[in-house]
Amino acid sequence: MPYDVIIIGGGPAGLSAALVLGRARKRVLLCDAGEPRNARAEQIHTFVTRDGTPPAEFRRIGREQLRAYPGVEVRDVRVAALSREGDGFVAAFADGTRAAARRVLLAVGVRDILSDDLPGLRELWGRSVFQCPYCHGWEVQDRRFAYLSPGPEWVRWGVFLTGWSRDVVVLTSGAYAVDDAARDELRRAGVGLDERPLRRLVAEGGELVALEFADGGTLAREVLFARPAQQQTELVQRLGLELDEHGFVRVDALGRTSVAGVFAAGDLTTPVQGALLAAAAGMQAAAGLNHELTVEHALSGDAAPARPPAASRAPGGTGG
CATH class of the missing domain: 3.50.50.60 (FAD/NAD(P)-binding domain)
Structure with a gap:
């Protein structure tokens, strides 16, 4: 499969997850339909180092930082359908193209009614x-x-x-x-x-x-x-994921949903919503995904992803 993970949603949760997975040398496709939930907001707040940043600028910075990781690809495309094929998933895009991956991370948020x-x-x-x-x-x-x-x-x-x-x-x-x-x-x-x-x-x-x-x-x-009512997107509804009593996607501590191989992070999983919380949930889910995929690669005898050229790597460090 060309990708380890397809991330659906290019907001704080999706960008954060892509960053974590890119640094873990996973092959990632980040899909962004270009309809952020906070599009009407003038600024993002309570996000340390990004307080007061316009949502569009936040996304631009996030994408710019992902360019340092060759394993991460970003596409401005809507995922029209998602299906299981073999040991993974195939995403069908609105432009008629398709892509396959071992895992899927949903970071699509919810719809305010x-x-x-x-x-x-x-x-x-x-x-x-x-x-x-x-x-x-x-x-x-x-x-x-x-x-x-x-x-x-x-x-x-x-x-x-x-x-x-x-x-x-x-x-x-x-x-x-x-x-x-x-x-x-x-x-x-x-x-x-x-x-x-x-x-x-x-x-x-x-x-x-x-x-x-x-x-x-x-x-x-x-x-x-x-506090308007909120609704899961059509894509999430079609997947038949288990929801909690309030209508949010039920996940475990690492973002796993009731459907094996499908993870979720951000506003679609909780009524306690915010950009920083979504980004943190994206990192948590990415850690869960990376652990599963790394162990799977190792036990199957697959080769680890190739390291990027030395010239494209930043100097090493000891901090997170």
């Missing part, structure tokens, strides 16, 4: 509407926050947001009842509660300025935090 039932949500996503305060809270600190809670179990998250602003209002949009204990916690934390059904988000100059409710009333707000 932005409902059109709330006009303005999709347009303001990544500008005034955010999911993660760790990623965006610093930039909007002390502004007027609203938090659209998806269910009664999430209402108390409004108290957590007071770490970034003391002006927080929790919204239920009339979808469920809030119990007395949660109401008391919000009151004690100084967090407001508005249970009226939302009609739309009001924007001026591309920024949120107010919420409009079904009864015609409005509430001035500058920032909305929301």
Whole structure:
């Protein structure tokens, strides 16, 4: 087979895994369809040494660093289908080409389901509407926050947001009842509660300025935090991988899925999401892949991958 691993997804998880596997002298094909989940974000945050880096620049740097490793190939192509053939897998690409590998690493993230039932949500996503305060809270600190809670179990998250602003209002949009204990916690934390059904988000100059409710009333707000439903990509769904109770791909500590030979890393495996976390998961999965492949090569009598020419290798070191 021409490749040891096909990595599907060129974000932080995929780039990190490709780097680890390239340094381990594995033959890797990194496939990137060019639709990053964080495309609407202006900057990546809480990633040490890369805080404030635009997502496109982060990917450019990652790809540039992969060029030092001859075993890593990057293609801007969508994987249309994935099938098992013999002891490995064959990926069929949208451009009509195919490639085979011993293993597959899924790093495709998840899809955020932005409902059109709330006009303005999709347009303001990544500008005034955010999911993660760790990623965006610093930039909007002390502004007027609203938090659209998806269910009664999430209402108390409004108290957590007071770490970034003391002006927080929790919204239920009339979808469920809030119990007395949660109401008391919000009151004690100084967090407001508005249970009226939302009609739309009001924007001026591309920024949120107010919420409009079904009864015609409005509430001035500058920032909305929301937790939209998430869905696995079609490719992941077709593979029939085991999912956990929340709909995320179930993996072990080294990224192995329920399908032998298929690994997964990043946002598709966990609701605790972020660029640095995805990159760390990519490294962990790559370590698991490398261990499996190295042992497999050795026990089968296969020759180890050829070392790159000395002129292309960086000086050795003792650190990771």
